[in-house]
Amino acid sequence: MIKVSVISFTKKGLELSEKLAKGKEEAAWEKREYKLFTKCSACMHEEGVGFVNESIGEWAGEQMRRKNAMVFVGACGIAVRAVAPYVTDKLHDSPVLVADEGGNYVIPILSGHMGGANELAVFLAQKIGAVPVITTATDLNGKFAVDLFAKKNGLAVLNKEGIARVSSKVLAGERITMSIEEGHLKEASRLSQGIQLVPYPPSKYVDIVVASEKRGVDGAVFLSPREYIIGMGCKRGKEGEKIERFIRKSMEELGVSDVQVAALASIDLKKQEAGLLSFCGENNILFLTYSADELKNVNGEFHSSCFVEEKTGVDNVCERAALKACGEKGRLVYEKHAEDGMTIAIAKRDWSVEFDEV
Numbered sequence: 001m002i003k004v005s006v007i008s009f010t011k012k013g014l015e016l017s018e019k020l021a022k023g024k025e026e027a028a029w030e031k032r033e034y035k036l037f038t039k040c041s042a043c044m045h046e047e048g049v050g051f052v053n054e055s056i057g058e059w060a061g062e063q064m065r066r067k068n069a070m071v072f073v074g075a076c077g078i079a080v081r082a083v084a085p086y087v088t089d090k091l092h093d094s095p096v097l098v099a100d101e102g103g104n105y106v107i108p109i110l111s112g113h114m115g116g117a118n119e120l121a122v123f124l125a126q127k128i129g130a131v132p133v134i135t136t137a138t139d140l141n142g143k144f145a146v147d148l149f150a151k152k153n154g155l156a157v158l159n160k161e162g163i164a165r166v167s168s169k170v171l172a173g174e175r176i177t178m179s180i181e182e183g184h185l186k187e188a189s190r191l192s193q194g195i196q197l198v199p200y201p202p203s204k205y206v207d208i209v210v211a212s213e214k215r216g217v218d219g220a221v222f223l224s225p226r227e228y229i230i231g232m233g234c235k236r237g238k239e240g241e242k243i244e245r246f247i248r249k250s251m252e253e254l255g256v257s258d259v260q261v262a263a264l265a266s267i268d269l270k271k272q273e274a275g276l277l278s279f280c281g282e283n284n285i286l287f288l289t290y291s292a293d294e295l296k297n298v299n300g301e302f303h304s305s306c307f308v309e310e311k312t313g314v315d316n317v318c319e320r321a322a323l324k325a326c327g328e329k330g331r332l333v334y335e336k337h338a339e340d341g342m343t344i345a346i347a348k349r350d351w352s353v354e355f356d357e358v
Helices: 011-021 056-065 076-086 117-128 146-152 161-171 240-254 274-283 292-296 306-312 318-326
Strands: 002-008 032-038 049-051 069-073 096-099 105-110 155-157 176-180 195-197 206-210 219-225 228-234 261-267 286-290 331-339 342-348
Touching: 002 011, 002 056, 011 032, 011 069, 011 117, 056 069, 056 076, 069 076, 069 117, 076 096, 076 105, 096 117, 105 117, 146 155, 146 161, 146 219, 161 176, 161 206, 161 219, 228 240, 228 274, 228 318, 240 274, 240 331, 240 342, 261 274, 261 318, 274 286, 286 318, 292 318, 318 331, 318 342
Parallel strands: 002 032, 002 069, 032 049, 069 096, 176 195, 176 206, 206 219, 228 261, 261 286
Antiparallel strands: 096 105, 155 219, 228 342, 331 342
């Protein structure tokens, strides 16, 4: 679930905020949850709207820490000044957008590709009949973007400095070479224009390598699949430090690094659990939750618990949630472990990549 914080500064701005947050998400590739905020004193008692007492900069810093997307309904300058102290790099920054309160334009200003700001801008603009103002060169020219390719295929970028090098070649009209670990290119996938596939492992330098391990391969950009899903359950109010310590210990036992983790999954009863949200926000991974009925329908043999079933409606949360998030062909590689009111399991997904038609 992608969390989107929308902040406005006038009554008219709040009216537009409500339009941006209104409506269902069936057309979006990722589900989003909107929360409205305002700095307008005349709107401070509006139902369902959070009044921001602190400075805009302090508010923005907290949203960045939580990895929430932000939409500022107002001037670009307000957004730029608010987020400037917290900007790190294109792989980790929260997506930031601006919409004028007249509802004419929606402008992504930070994390257009990896954070999804460009895609969110297009989606929100369609909602309110506005124009999305996209400034990313590859998007403007209809060209392949390696960071966007990585995001859509669940890949981690291990050397972000190579992105600009590859994008420069793409924009110059030069062919780029790509080597994909054997068996992981989705069947019938059509290559984007200007890309030449090279057998894996490549015998010489290539522009992009997609593989589980580097193995000494020489390339400008190395993309590694986020293969693992952490499934977790916990008692209500479990301290974030204990959750993080338990997850880290389990990852270490399995030999899994941060860049290999795609998401943390749990039951929807835990969708507001502060410790789980904190871990996902600080580590820039998705937090996925499922209903008890969805988890019941996951096939497999699980470590069942009558107590858990009585409390949640399903006999196992961590193993079922991990496999549910994997999709087809996922498998448990770290079965249920319990400690101090927490349970954890880790599953490995079957990964493959495909191209948009560009």
